[in-house]
Amino acid sequence: MQRMTLAFRNSSLFFFSVTLCLCGSNVFAQETVSFHREIRPILQQKCQGCHQPAKLKGDLLLTSYEGFVKGGASGGSFVAGKPEESTVVKHLKGADDHSLMPEGEAKLPDAQIALFETWIKQGAKDDTPEEFKRTLVTKEPPTYKKPAAVTAMAFSPDGTSLAVAGYREVLLHKPDGTGLQARLVGLSERIESIVFSPDGNTLLVAGGSAGRFGELQFWDWKKEKLARSVMPSFDTVYGAAFSEDGKRVGFGCADNSARIVDVNNGKQLLRVDHHLDWVFGTAITLNGKSIITASRDKTLKLCETDSGALIGALTTLDPTQPSTSFRCLVRRPKADQVLAGGEDGLPRLYTGAVAGGAGGSLVRTFEKIGGRIEALAFSADGKTIAAGGAGNSAKVYGTDDAKVIANLTLPCSVFALAFAPDGKHIAVAGLDGKVRLFTLPEGKMAREFVPVPLTGAPPKP
Numbered sequence: 001m002q003r004m005t006l007a008f009r010n011s012s013l014f015f016f017s018v019t020l021c022l023c024g025s026n027v028f029a030q031e032t033v034s035f036h037r038e039i040r041p042i043l044q045q046k047c048q049g050c051h052q053p054a055k056l057k058g059d060l061l062l063t064s065y066e067g068f069v070k071g072g073a074s075g076g077s078f079v080a081g082k083p084e085e086s087t088v089v090k091h092l093k094g095a096d097d098h099s100l101m102p103e104g105e106a107k108l109p110d111a112q113i114a115l116f117e118t119w120i121k122q123g124a125k126d127d128t129p130e131e132f133k134r135t136l137v138t139k140e141p142p143t144y145k146k147p148a149a150v151t152a153m154a155f156s157p158d159g160t161s162l163a164v165a166g167y168r169e170v171l172l173h174k175p176d177g178t179g180l181q182a183r184l185v186g187l188s189e190r191i192e193s194i195v196f197s198p199d200g201n202t203l204l205v206a207g208g209s210a211g212r213f214g215e216l217q218f219w220d221w222k223k224e225k226l227a228r229s230v231m232p233s234f235d236t237v238y239g240a241a242f243s244e245d246g247k248r249v250g251f252g253c254a255d256n257s258a259r260i261v262d263v264n265n266g267k268q269l270l271r272v273d274h275h276l277d278w279v280f281g282t283a284i285t286l287n288g289k290s291i292i293t294a295s296r297d298k299t300l301k302l303c304e305t306d307s308g309a310l311i312g313a314l315t316t317l318d319p320t321q322p323s324t325s326f327r328c329l330v331r332r333p334k335a336d337q338v339l340a341g342g343e344d345g346l347p348r349l350y351t352g353a354v355a356g357g358a359g360g361s362l363v364r365t366f367e368k369i370g371g372r373i374e375a376l377a378f379s380a381d382g383k384t385i386a387a388g389g390a391g392n393s394a395k396v397y398g399t400d401d402a403k404v405i406a407n408l409t410l411p412c413s414v415f416a417l418a419f420a421p422d423g424k425h426i427a428v429a430g431l432d433g434k435v436r437l438f439t440l441p442e443g444k445m446a447r448e449f450v451p452v453p454l455t456g457a458p459p460k461p
């Protein structure tokens with residue numbers, strides 16, 4: 001579905017630009033530079049990490065044309081018609097005592113700086129389409145008229161918070177669901193992963209806005225401060241996972257690639273293109289030397305993190321066992337085993353790597369859940385797993401004996417699962433936007449709550 005929209009969007013843009021080029025060569029002396037198609041993508045990839053609602057460097061918001069016009073601490077970003085007098089051009093060139101932007105990175109290529117100059121010279125017009133404007137990000141926190149589907153969730157390792165994905169934000173709740181602690185509002189509309197770093201200090205939020213950008217947000221969550229935002233792609237990113245030392249993060253993309261970035265500076269360390277379809281899950285092995293990737297192309301692959309060389313596939317070793325289109329992947333805490341699942345509803349546990357061998361192999365499959373698997377989780381001690389999905393159900397199993405510990409029935413599809421650090425509760429959420437806490441091993445519902453603050457809701461009778 002998402003992919004079709006994307007293809008359609010690209011082709012209509014392509015058509016649009018071809019038409020413009022034709023007019024340009026006949027009528028205008030110089031081709032018109034488009035804010036929407038040429039300037040905005042540069043702002044998105046190179047500038048929004050520091051000039052966005054959650055990180056307003058220099059008091060400058062570069063997520064909309066209006067923010068760009070308004071400018072920052074020293075006034076408007078540009079003077080229409082006069083690139084030489086425009087603050088932004090001075091910053092892009094590092095001229096006249098203006099610090100070079102993007103800060104701490106290489107100067108933009110001359111051709112890109114020239115685009116800014118030409119666009120300003122041509123009057124700095126806003127050609128953002130109306131349909132796009134509605135989704136532009138402002139400084140205001142999101143408001144909700146009804147609960148929003150919950151797409152990701154995680155308990156902090158110290159057990160003091162439950163982080164729940166909302167629309168364009170993560171909501172920190174008391175672990176027993178009795179109150180909202182904080183709202184971490186960012187840029188990405190859709191959040192696909194919420195993961196705490198192994199030391200528990202950093203909260204990684206990964207996702208993006210379909211067809212526009214993918215983003216990794218690194219939060220100093222106890223201070224409610226965005227430490228870093230990295231925008232590695234032009235589409236949502238999936239299945240983010242930390243390396244055991246917390247220094248690197250792997251993730252999958254809709255362009256079929258899997259990548260690794262350095263947590264300290266956001267630089268891309270690796271990009272691999274071993275899959276034929278979207279990559280929905282990643283796991284970096286304990287020693288940090290390999291990354292396992294799960295794709296919709298029905299394969300799990302293992303490759304070297306430093307060279308990107310393909311080591312092999314994780315296979316069932318049994319030709320009678322068909323594979324499935326994978327939707328998620330998680331690594332067992334402190335072990336080289338991964339749990340994967342997808343279309344056929346069967347959770348599968350694999351060894352991540354066979355010593356000296358090519359890839360890994362299937363250890364066991366677990367009892368099928370009803371419908372496609374959309375979420376998987378390990379308990380902190382690794383001894384218990386949970387799977388949930390489209391069939392309005394979730395199951396909790398013993399990792400090593402595959403016994404079903406609890407059968408949970410939900411009124412909607414499950415998109416997110418998280419074990420409390422003590423293993424005595426599991427949080428389950430999905431399409432209806434409510435978080436439900438179940439006790440374990442009983443599988444009894446202890447509490448149900450809506451994680452987002454609702455406005456304009458009718459008063460309770």
Ligand code: HEC
Binds near residue numbers: 042048051060072
């Ligand atoms: C790593 C963070 C970072 C990135 C990336 C970044 N900036 Fe900045 N920017 C800052 C900081 C910090 C300031 C305020 C201090 C200063 O003016 O040097 C600033 C200030 C500015 C200002 C001046 C605002 C004012 O009114 O004083 C402009 C214009 C600007 N940035 C444009 C850009 C553009 C355009 C890009 C992308 C090409 C970009 N920045 C990328 C950190 C960043």
